[in-house]
Amino acid sequence: MNIIRTVRSVAFSSIPNRTLSTTRSLSTPSAQYTAFEVNDKTGIATLTLNRPPVNSLNLELLTEMRNCLKDAETNKCKGLIITSSSNSVFTAGLDLLEMYQPQDERVKSFWTALQSMWMELYGSKIPTAAAINGHAPAGGCLIATACEYRVMLPNFTIGLNETLIGIVAPKWFVSAFLNVVPRRVAEQAITQGKLFTTAEAHNVGLVDDVVNTKEEAIAKCEQFIGSFKNVNPYARALTKQQFRIKELQELEQQREKDLQIFLGLIMQPSVQKAMGIYLEGLKKKSKKQ
């Protein structure tokens, strides 16, 4: 198979590159917040989120992620691993600054980019895995649950904590969560805005494995992707689609409605106020550290 090695990436020296000799990266001016590499030996692509300090998902990062996902699939990579360049945060979820006192056109593009990225990831034909090497609240959990396999490092947190910010996780956030966590656990956790510790997440099935280092996490993801070595990729993709088509079609058919619900919710004065207070709390905490 002719695998195109690297399509988009930012080469950044802070990321230790375990397989430097067998991966190739091409810098493109358009990739600001991601590194995208394909391992020559395995054909597995790694998408590294790199938007310090916390990889909060803004319009540009979401757009880059979607482009990388499309490239990985178009170029018939054997699988895709998502991880973070940070040592403590996988992603802090959606960039609250995109939703707090937003500009009309920008916030619409932002939500549309999130929908597109999620549909690309959730519906990807190739095996997908998350090496969760830091906290993964809200949108971070959404990305992780859209993948087929999750491995996490100890002493971090993951979950859908939207209710604590005064916002509501849309149905498609919840349905992916429900794929991996029993319904009763999910309902209780999401209504409470619970963030699971790594150990708790493992216990309820929100993550599949726990390892101590990022290198081990990547190796576990490679192992998962490698488990499809003897499976016909076409049959695999169609079978995966059977499990996921309902949520994908639902969102595809209701994109505009979903956007309007989102806008209606975040533009409520009480929601803006709650978001402002939450952001203020984050900033105060950050200054104290």
Ligand SMILES: CCCC/C=C\CC(=O)SCCNC(=O)CCNC(=O)[C@H](O)C(C)(C)COP(=O)(O)OP(=O)(O)OC[C@H]1O[C@@H](n2cnc3c(N)ncnc32)[C@H](O)[C@@H]1OP(=O)(O)O
């Ligand atoms: C209808 C809408 C439906 C969908 C809605 C929402 C889905 C979401 O994803 S909403 C976002 C939810 N995310 C969170 O609640 C996480 C908030 N962040 C944290 O808890 C911590 O930052 C985290 C544990 C991830 C990391 O902790 P630290 O490493 O200690 O970092 P700091 O807390 O000091 O943060 C540094 C810096 O980043 C800013 N920050 C953090 N998270 C976000 C965010 N999600 N969006 C924007 N900005 C964020 C934080 O305020 C600090 O800023 P400065 O003070 O300016 O340095």
